[in-house]
Amino acid sequence: MKMRKLFAGLAAAATMLGGLALGAATANADEPAAADQVTFGTTITLKGEEAALQGRTFKAVKLADYGEASLDPAGIAVTTTTDNSLQSAIETALTDATSGATGDSKYTKADDGDAMAWVAQHLNDSGSAPWSGQLRKFVQNVASSSAYQNATAAGQWGTSLGDDDTTGKKTLTVSGLDKGLYLITDSTTYPMGDGAGKTWTRSIPILVGTGVFKDAAMTKPLLTTGSDGTAMVKNNEIPLIKTVEKVSVPNGQFAKYTVDSKVPNYVGYKTDTYTYNFVDTLEANKLAFPTEKVNGTDTVTAKSIGLKIVITPTQGQSVTIDPANDADAHADWYEFTDANTTAFTVKLKKFIDVHAGTVQTKDQSGTPVNVYSVNDTDWSGATVAITYKAKVLDAAYQKGADNDIKVQYSNNPSVNSSAAAPDYTEREDHEKVFNFDYQIVKKDKESKAPLQNAKFKLTGQGDNAGFTTEATSDAQGVAKFTGLAEGKYLVEETEVPSGHINAGLKYYLTITPEYNTENATKINGDPYQRKVSVSKVTYKVEDVTGGAWVSGKYVNGGTVENAVTPADETTKIVTSMDVLNVTNITQLPLTGAAGVALFAVLALLLAGAGAVVSFKSRSTKRALNA
Numbered sequence: 001m002k003m004r005k006l007f008a009g010l011a012a013a014a015t016m017l018g019g020l021a022l023g024a025a026t027a028n029a030d031e032p033a034a035a036d037q038v039t040f041g042t043t044i045t046l047k048g049e050e051a052a053l054q055g056r057t058f059k060a061v062k063l064a065d066y067g068e069a070s071l072d073p074a075g076i077a078v079t080t081t082t083d084n085s086l087q088s089a090i091e092t093a094l095t096d097a098t099s100g101a102t103g104d105s106k107y108t109k110a111d112d113g114d115a116m117a118w119v120a121q122h123l124n125d126s127g128s129a130p131w132s133g134q135l136r137k138f139v140q141n142v143a144s145s146s147a148y149q150n151a152t153a154a155g156q157w158g159t160s161l162g163d164d165d166t167t168g169k170k171t172l173t174v175s176g177l178d179k180g181l182y183l184i185t186d187s188t189t190y191p192m193g194d195g196a197g198k199t200w201t202r203s204i205p206i207l208v209g210t211g212v213f214k215d216a217a218m219t220k221p222l223l224t225t226g227s228d229g230t231a232m233v234k235n236n237e238i239p240l241i242k243t244v245e246k247v248s249v250p251n252g253q254f255a256k257y258t259v260d261s262k263v264p265n266y267v268g269y270k271t272d273t274y275t276y277n278f279v280d281t282l283e284a285n286k287l288a289f290p291t292e293k294v295n296g297t298d299t300v301t302a303k304s305i306g307l308k309i310v311i312t313p314t315q316g317q318s319v320t321i322d323p324a325n326d327a328d329a330h331a332d333w334y335e336f337t338d339a340n341t342t343a344f345t346v347k348l349k350k351f352i353d354v355h356a357g358t359v360q361t362k363d364q365s366g367t368p369v370n371v372y373s374v375n376d377t378d379w380s381g382a383t384v385a386i387t388y389k390a391k392v393l394d395a396a397y398q399k400g401a402d403n404d405i406k407v408q409y410s411n412n413p414s415v416n417s418s419a420a421a422p423d424y425t426e427r428e429d430h431e432k433v434f435n436f437d438y439q440i441v442k443k444d445k446e447s448k449a450p451l452q453n454a455k456f457k458l459t460g461q462g463d464n465a466g467f468t469t470e471a472t473s474d475a476q477g478v479a480k481f482t483g484l485a486e487g488k489y490l491v492e493e494t495e496v497p498s499g500h501i502n503a504g505l506k507y508y509l510t511i512t513p514e515y516n517t518e519n520a521t522k523i524n525g526d527p528y529q530r531k532v533s534v535s536k537v538t539y540k541v542e543d544v545t546g547g548a549w550v551s552g553k554y555v556n557g558g559t560v561e562n563a564v565t566p567a568d569e570t571t572k573i574v575t576s577m578d579v580l581n582v583t584n585i586t587q588l589p590l591t592g593a594a595g596v597a598l599f600a601v602l603a604l605l606l607a608g609a610g611a612v613v614s615f616k617s618r619s620t621k622r623a624l625n626a
Contacts, residue, residue, distance in 0.1 A: 038069045040179035041211030041229045047169040048233035051197045056188045061151045064116035064181040080116040085147040091115045093141030130267040130380040139205040144415045181209045199427040201411035203235040236265045242431040251483025254389040255433045260523035263382040264409040271370045275424040277408040282342040286401035287390045302336040305388040313382040396573045398566035400434035435483040437574035442473040445580040450477025455495035461488040507544040513537045537564045539575045
């Protein structure tokens with residue numbers, strides 16, 4: 001192949017899985033000038049988020065040499081490396097990657113000659129996420145070949161990350177390289193430990209060249225883009241955010257959760273080993289998933305928990321999985337497994353199987369394997385919203401009741417990954433709900449003895465409207481209201497113990513918690529404060545009518561406040577307030593409703609006395625007239 005033809009074909013060609021645009025010459029370009037007119041770098045720098053680079057292991061193997069170069073028109077000659085084993089692997093990989101193409105898009109050694117020169121001229125179809133196309137398939141084929149696996153790594157990787165002032169990203173550099181094109185693969189061992197990088201996948205293979213510059217100081221890249229010896233690392237981390245509709249939920253009612261995430265980049269991953277799961281776990285004895293009867297047995301099902309999944313691609317129509325709605329049930333799109341009252345798993349691999357395309361490639365041993373490709377719609381990066389519910393059993397603790405969610409997704413894009421032990425990354429998030437206990441201790445006003453069988457009714461106000469519960473005092477005089485949501489309630493004494501009077505006692509109770517929070521981020525990037533524990537709870541009694549002593553204080557028309565600071569994680573959050581009953585209405589101060597009640601009783605007594613006087617007067621008159 002003449003150099004003139006090579007340069008003519010390099011216009012706008014991009015080998016970018018790494019980012020090298022190899023030339024911008026015209027069809028009438030002269031033969032390139034000598035290489036000493038340009039400066040060749042000896043390093044390659046990967047850029048990315050700190051967590052995407054920290055603690056990772058990469059391997060660089062040279063695939064092609066740079067030959068002569070030209071300043072005007074700008075261009076670089078590329079020829080396949082002289083390593084015989086790699087040359088054969090490269091030709092085989094390229095033949096396989098283009099086997100389904102026709103015409104100029106299909107490589108044949110007999111007609112097209114040097115494989116890497118052909119790559120530089122023709123393969124520019126994998127320039128952006130999800131990096132699908134012939135170039136992606138080619139580099140993946142090379143990376144999975146035994147020749148690449150057995151090749152000695154080139155250069156020396158840095159031991160610490162640097163900073164890229166122009167992008168704000170971190171950098172990792174391999175130095176001591178010969179000029180040319182390199183294939184870089186991520187050989188990081190999983191699990192990575194507790195560092196931030198553990199939630200990132202391995203990078204897909206990156207094809208990138210050492211830098212080519214117009215000046216000796218290597219500050220001016222030869223080409224407009226892609227010849228500065230840098231590339232963005234191509235690994236993937238998906239977000240996971242769990243939220244709850246109401247953070248304070250009473251016992252016996254449902255907490256409604258939403259999990260927001262995104263579909264990971266599945267393109268190029270083996271179909272038989274792919275993992276994509278959501279695993280939810282409730283805190284035992286505090287939360288429970290609702291059940292329905294299945295063959296006479298109470299069973300946790302996708303329908304019983306109200307499961308609904310909405311997946312929305314970046315372009316195109318969203319789809320819904322709704323087991324409660326036959327039209328949207330889509331049982332072949334997901335699996336609902338490992339379900340019990342405290343856990344379930346939703347597997348969305350079936351969704352990928354149905355909606356992604358597949359292509360065939362070969363692993364290290366030459367065995368054909370199927371990998372995912374892009375179909376009509378690219379679902380990589382699509383938003384995923386999963387909603388469901390759990391019943392609150394008991395959340396009156398410092399740290400409430402916890403609901404944990406994990407997403408598991410394959411992290412090894414190599415076709416050599418094992419079906420027996422598929423590699424996956426796990427990311428975790430959590431959300432809590434809280435509630436609070438309240439106790440009334442019923443006592444006799446004079447003796448302070450506990451009173452049994454006093455009945456109280458509690459009715460929610462404002463945001464708690466519609467909530468009603470009742471409690472009866474036990475032998476110790478304690479009437480327990482457990483698992484109340486924060487907010488305002490009306491408390492009424494509906495029945496008094498035997499031998500005591502009912503003066504129409506009622507009052508308002510307001511429960512106001514203060515929370516410790518942590519920083520969190522919603523799926524749209526908006527920051528918010530997530531409530532993680534209770535630091536203090538204030539119980540306030542006010543607008544008392546009917547006359548009562550609460551916590552030893554007569555509060556008719558007044559207020560009483562109790563502040564509770566949780567002692568530890570296991571101690572219940574509760575306050576107790578003594579409420580005293582009287583046996584005789586004269587024991588009540590003559591104010592408010594109690595005074596009115598006393599006057600009413602006295603009026604009745606006087607009316608009764610009047611009746612007696614009248615009766616006796618008439619009797620006397622009859623006697624005198626007899």
